Amino acid sequence: MKQPSKNTENTIFVEAFYILFFGTLTLLIVRMFLLGDNLAYVWDLTALFLITSLYLVLRLTFAKSMHQDYEKEGTFSIKRLLVRSLLASVIFSALMVIIGAWPIDDFGDIFAVFVGGVIFFALMTALPLLSYRLSKR
16 A cells, blocks of 8 residues: 655644644534533633644744745735734624623723734734744844
8 A cells, every 4th residue: 555645644634633623613612602601611622722722823933934924025014914913803802792702891891802902913913023033044
């Protein structure tokens, strides 16, 4: 029997990882928001999902590959990065409000949503920039 190539094996592992990653995300969404399970009942899935997400982000950043969507012909597009980061932070903040994770009952809550969006924007901007800077070393 012919052995699969290394590229084929890598593709299979990536596909399997995506199935596990998004499967875990789907389980969390269904159990917490549709079935109404308390966080105490799904803490293990939540911890696994967050650890995996953090590992993936850090690994891609330090592998110097997170910035490739923003690089064309050897130049880094800060404008594209800022637009995508702003769009992602608005969508993230709106999603947090829609699912009820961030209430907007008074001015303090609205300010907290704004601060959360700014923090998300900062991370979405900083990580590709860090990846780009590391790739230039």
